Amino acid sequence: MRPVGSKYLLEEPLGRGATGTVWRARQRETAGAEAAVAGHPGETVAIKVLKEELANDPDVVMRFLRERSVLLRLTHPNIVRTRDLVVEGDLLALVMDLIDGPDLHRHLRQNGPFSPVGAALLTAQIADALAASHADGVVHRDLKPANVLLAGSDDDPAGLRPMLTDFGIARLADSPGLTRTHEFVGTPAYVAPESAEGRPQTSAVDVYGAGILLYELVTGHPPFGGGTALEILQRHLNEEPRRPGSVPVPLWTVIERCLRKNPDERPGAEDLARALRTVAAGIRATATPAQAEAAMGVAALLGPDLSPTPVPGAADPTQVLPTSGRGGDGVPVHDPSAATSFLPHTGGPGQAGQGGSGADATQVMPPMPAGPPGGQGNQPPRPDEPHPWQTQMRAARDRNEQTQIQPLDPELDPLRRRPQRRAAPQPPQPPQQPQPSRQPHPPRQPASRRRQQQQAPQQPYAPAPSRRPEPQPRRYEPPRPAAPEPAARQPRQRGANRMRVPGLGCLKGCLFMVLILVAVCVLVWNFTPLPEWWDQGRELWNDTKNTVGDAWNWLEELVGAGEQAANQVEDVQNDIQDVRDSVPEAPEVPADNG
Secondary structure (H helix, E strand, O other): OEEEOOOEEEEEEEEEOOOEEEEEEEEOOOOOOOOOOOOOOOOEEEEEEEOHHHHOOHHHHHHHHHOHHHHHOOOOOOEOOEEEEEEEOOEEEEEEOOOOOOEHHHHHHHHOOOOHHHHHHHHHHHHHHHHHHHHOOOOOOOOOHHHEEEEOOOOOHHHOEEEEOOOOHHHHHOOOOOOOOOOOOOOHHHOOHHHHHOOOOEOHHHHHHHHHHHHHHHHOOOOOOOOOHHHHHHHHHHOOOOOOOOOOHHHHHHHHHHOOOOHHHOOOHHHHHHHHHHHHHHHOOOOOHHHHHHHHOHHHHOOOOOOOOEOOOOOOOOOOOOOOEEOOOOOEEOOOOOOOOOOOOOOOHHHHHHOOOOOOOOOOOOOOOOOOOOOOOOOOOOOOOOOHHHHHHHHHHHHHOOOOOOOOOHHHOOOOOOOOOOOOOOOOOOOOOOOHHHOOOOOOOOHHHHHHHHHOOOOOOOOOOOOOOOOOOOOOOOOOOOOOOOOOOOOOOOOOOOOOOOOHHHHHHHHHHHHHHHHHHHHHHHHOOHHHHHHHHHHHHHHHHHHHHHHHHHHHHHHHHHHHHHHHHHHHHHHHHHHHHHOOOOOOOOOOOO
16 A cells, blocks of 8 residues: 555556556545545545656646646546545646546447437537537646546436546647647647647537547447547548438437547537437437428538637746726726836835835746855856756756667777777877986986086076977877787697687587587478378389389380280291292193194
């Protein structure tokens, strides 16, 4: 458990957001008169502890203190009440009522979208809360389902009561020290076009957020989503929403009016709540013809908001005192053209005779520290110099920043820079007069010479005609050790300088590569189906070899049979020839001439 102030004790975190962490806490003692709700010891509350970057910004702290009364007096049945504000060192916290129900974003993900009637009635209550906050001059600027808590039971959706939270957080986060890195304050899927473009904002941004929330309650997703934040902003600026088939025409008319790109064409929060209740009464199953006709004509209730609530800027404008003059009857009259009134300067002790009261002037920042003896003392800072208070704040922030590691050029590091082997040629220098300081031990002179110098008259000192130029600063170079004599060279140790064998490095590299290949082959053989593939390939090779062998044997037998048949035919021919040769030839019969 962690104490917050003297009256609250943190117990466990309930959720984290973009601006801080929400804790379940317990009140230890009754709050004082500065709190909106005194409470009693042991009561459970919710405390939102803002992020450290917000708590360390002086602008946020000043806004936090300046808007304390605005946040504490903001009460409505559909707004989570702010009970107290705690400022303790670097900690800023808002003490609020604890709502045990889930937020609307989680409810949508668990139970799906609402019916058109349920979505209209739920958004109407949120619009009531916005209307109440706009009447008090507070614009939410970050309306989304995650900032809507549901009080009630999940088993009875009709009994759920939306509670709008995080009022004033967007205003606190919108400070000069933080908005340098953020283009807008809010969530990209729910941001209004004027917020994305950096234009002046009014309460119309909350109406735009209510239209996106109503669209998501009916369909389950916002109208402009997906992609990066820049793509979503471009869709907000250039794309018009499309009507889903599940959204009735009267309800789409309300959504379309809330999502107008021009903020001057959007309705006010009060008119939006009245229109949503009219639509809910006209689209339900038990609606009368008059209610259905009123729902179809809901556009008449959604006129533009003629007096939207402006969002205050980073600094409040200078205000002219209202009593700039008096009329004939003595009643103060406000003249807008009159000069701005200002209080007379309070003089110091030396100005007491000039109409001052003699008291010191009111100082916003602490006085200048006293200077050294003989200095100027408490002198006001110059316009172009920072105030010592700002310097101390900047120094404290610099101490809290982490050390940045950057690469350093080895040539600039005296610990890593190697000494140069060759001395750079130095330019010739003019002959210089010897100085006594460079000869700490002058040579000893004879006694007669010393007596002559003592007896000689003292000559006045004549300055040198020209002053010797100052030596230019040179970079630090480590001293180079003198080369030892060959005879005094010490034998080197064996471990300091190993013997280098030519080709040994290549041999070691080859052996290392062979070892790696062997290890890879072993791993591939043991952890891959390569052995099975090897057996299958070997069997396939044997089968192929056997088939080719059988075919070759068959061809050999066929050739042999052909040769055998040819031999038999040749034998038969030879037998026939032998038979012919064995038969004697018949004698020739002379022809009968008669």
